[in-house]
Amino acid sequence: MALGLLMSALDNTITAAAISHIIGDINGFDKISWVFTAYMLASTSTMLVFGKLSDMFGRKLFYLIGISIFLIGSALCGTAQDMTQLIVYRAIQGIGSGAIFPISFTIIYTLFSDPKEGAKLSGVFAGIFGLSSVAGPQIGTLLAESWGWRWCFYVNLPLGLLSFFVLLFALKETRSTRRPKIDYLGTLLLIISTVSLMLALEFGGKDYTWASWQIISLLAVAVVVGFLFIMVERRAQEPMLPLPLFKNRMVLGMMLACLCQGAIMFSAIAYLPIFSTAVLGRVNSNVLLTPMMFSLMVGAVLFGFLQRFFSFRAVIASSMITGIVISYLLSVVSHDASNLYMITLMVILGVGAIGPLMSVAQNAVALSVDQKYIGVSSSIIGFWRNIGGVLGASIMATVVNTRYNSLIQVGAAEHNMPLNQLSSLANPEHLIRAGAALPKETMNFLRDSLGTAINHGFIISIVFGIVGLAATFIAGPLRFTVPVQRPEPQNDNATPQSV
Numbered sequence: 001m002a003l004g005l006l007m008s009a010l011d012n013t014i015t016a017a018a019i020s021h022i023i024g025d026i027n028g029f030d031k032i033s034w035v036f037t038a039y040m041l042a043s044t045s046t047m048l049v050f051g052k053l054s055d056m057f058g059r060k061l062f063y064l065i066g067i068s069i070f071l072i073g074s075a076l077c078g079t080a081q082d083m084t085q086l087i088v089y090r091a092i093q094g095i096g097s098g099a100i101f102p103i104s105f106t107i108i109y110t111l112f113s114d115p116k117e118g119a120k121l122s123g124v125f126a127g128i129f130g131l132s133s134v135a136g137p138q139i140g141t142l143l144a145e146s147w148g149w150r151w152c153f154y155v156n157l158p159l160g161l162l163s164f165f166v167l168l169f170a171l172k173e174t175r176s177t178r179r180p181k182i183d184y185l186g187t188l189l190l191i192i193s194t195v196s197l198m199l200a201l202e203f204g205g206k207d208y209t210w211a212s213w214q215i216i217s218l219l220a221v222a223v224v225v226g227f228l229f230i231m232v233e234r235r236a237q238e239p240m241l242p243l244p245l246f247k248n249r250m251v252l253g254m255m256l257a258c259l260c261q262g263a264i265m266f267s268a269i270a271y272l273p274i275f276s277t278a279v280l281g282r283v284n285s286n287v288l289l290t291p292m293m294f295s296l297m298v299g300a301v302l303f304g305f306l307q308r309f310f311s312f313r314a315v316i317a318s319s320m321i322t323g324i325v326i327s328y329l330l331s332v333v334s335h336d337a338s339n340l341y342m343i344t345l346m347v348i349l350g351v352g353a354i355g356p357l358m359s360v361a362q363n364a365v366a367l368s369v370d371q372k373y374i375g376v377s378s379s380i381i382g383f384w385r386n387i388g389g390v391l392g393a394s395i396m397a398t399v400v401n402t403r404y405n406s407l408i409q410v411g412a413a414e415h416n417m418p419l420n421q422l423s424s425l426a427n428p429e430h431l432i433r434a435g436a437a438l439p440k441e442t443m444n445f446l447r448d449s450l451g452t453a454i455n456h457g458f459i460i461s462i463v464f465g466i467v468g469l470a471a472t473f474i475a476g477p478l479r480f481t482v483p484v485q486r487p488e489p490q491n492d493n494a495t496p497q498s499v
Contacts, residue, residue: 001104002125004067004163007156008100009129011074011093012036013136018144018152025149028083037202038087042094043101044386045194049187050099051106051379052240055372056180059107060173064164066099071160077153102379107171109366109374119363123304126358127297134294186240189229194383197222201390205398245377250312250368253475254361255384257316260468261361262385263392264323264461265354268292268330270393271400271454272346279335279451280342287339292346292354299355304363307356312364315356317472322352324465331458335451353465364475392464396457404453408446 015022019032054062073093080086105122112118143151200218208214233239245251273289276282307315326349333342365377 001063001107001163001167002128003159004063004100004167005104005125006128006132007159007163008070008097009132010136010139011097011153011156012039013132014140014143014152014155015090017137017140018149021144021149022086026080026082026086028086031083031087034087035083035090038091039094039097040386040390041195041198042091043098044198044383045191046095046098047102047379047383047386048190048241048376051102051376053182053375054099054103054106055375056182056238058173059103059110059375060167060171062099063103063107064168066096066103067160067164068096069093070096070100071157071164072096074153074156074160078150101382102375105362105366105378106375109363109378110371118366119307119359120304122362123301123307123359126300126304126355126362129297129300129358131297134290134297180238183232183236183238183240186229186232186236189225189232190240193222193226193229196225198387198390201387201394204394205401206394210398241376241380242373245369245373245380248368250364250475251377251380253313253316253471254357254365254381256474257320257468257471258357258361258381258385259388259391260320260464260471261323261354261357262388263395263464264327264468265296266389266393267396267458267461268349271396271457275451275454276342279447279454280337281447282339288342288346291343292350295347295350296355296358297350299351300358302351303356304359307360307363312360313472313475315360316475317469319353319356320465320468320472322348323354323468324462326353327458327461327465331455331462333455335448388464392460396460399460400453400457403456404450407449407452 015035019035022035023032050062050066070093073089073091073096076089076092077086080089104125108118108121108125112121139155140152143149143155196218200215200222203218204210204215229241230243233241233243269289272292276288282288303315326345329345333345361381362378365381366374369377
């Protein structure tokens with residue numbers, strides 16, 4: 001399972017490292033963002049579906065289905081002849097990934113009778129995401145330059161096949177005595193609502209203004225279809241998303257905490273590389289991203305081992321407070337800050353703010369719900385983390401772009417900038433690529449303006465941290481050390497047994 005999860009987690013970072021080689025071979029620069037958007041949309045919109053189906057028909061079955069779909073998508077990505085094909089094949093990969101993530105954690109919680117062992121392993125598994133972010137760019141660059149970008153996808157095949165066959169023979173699972181009824185209408189409405197919401201968040205403030213008819217229409221579809229989904233789920237015999245779960249205070253608290261955690265994490269991932277290269281003048285963004293992602297891995301693993309000494313609410317509170325403090329420091333950080341200072345902020349952000357909830361959130365929810373709901377409840381955590389990530393990055397993009405353009409407009413004349421080139425100079429990519437060719441006065445002004453805009457953008461992370469702190473009061477008073485009585489399965493769920 002760890003190998004399958006590593007394969008899935010590595011995919012985005014490896015692809016990002018090889019993107020210049022992909023464009024050079026099959027072109028399609030104008031569609032490049034969809035290579036990542038399609039993957040995120042597919043994985044997030046199917047995560048809850050696979051989580052519920054694994055509760056109904058068995059973890060092993062749908063984990064193997066997920067790996068199979070992911071491998072098919074990987075093989076197809078390696079054969080893509082144009083950008084449109086690659087985007088479609090990436091969506092197929094994303095569907096498979098939507099099964100791998102939640103079911104991996106679900107199998108851990110149902111496989112080990114001792115919660116302490118499950119907690120330790122979930123911490124290790126959560127740390128895999130940090131490892132993928134550290135190793136992925138290096139692996140992707142090596143493969144793309146040595147064997148070609150197509151091997152960035154073909155490399156998944158041996159890893160995935162090994163994971164598939166080991167689990168096929170090693171994982172034993174009881175069988176259901178009846179065939180549950182699938183909620184097809186609820187599944188369709190859930191996917192439509194999720195995709196509409198994520199597209200609105202992805203495009204809002206960047207491709208279209210928030211008040212444009214495109215964004216308003218997408219949000220309207222998300223709300224209307226989401227309302228219909230709730231109505232259907234209230235009457236469904238086997239609801240795709242059991243609504244009683246939302247009466248559980250721990251589930252609600254962790255949902256809110258992980259949404260805010262995702263917003264803080266994705267905002268940092270989206271804008272720290274720009275801050276590093278365009279503002280601080282570093283050669284690349286690895287000087288900031290690598291320490292953050294490595295420390296995220298350390299934090300996830302560390303709290304997976306130590307969480308039995310703390311209440312879940314204490315972990316939420318400490319994580320959000322740390323996020324607020326670091327976000328504040330990033331909102332006032334100097335544009336000539338030293339490497340040591342920035343790396344220190346990244347390490348604290350990863351270990352103290354983002355890493356802990358990567359493992360603790362899954363365990364808290366798994367220990368607070370009935371065993372028959374573990375799959376879908378684990379999926380809920382990943383689902384809202386992804387939604388929060390897209391929401392945070394999108395709002396921050398709006399703040400940064402608006403503030404950056406405002407600063408340039410106000411100071412253009414004072415710094416002798418040609419007014420007919422403002423729209424071009426306001427593009428941070430132009431500053432990164434052509435900074436050395438610009439007049440020194442203009443370059444310094446643009447860098448200071450962009451740095452100030454990004455500073456102001458991190459105020460959004462402070463707000464999310466404060467909102468996430470409210471989850472401390474919403475979550476129930478469950479401690480890891482409190483034994484939770486789970487009802488025995490009524491022969492209507494397939495449950496993993498021993499290996």
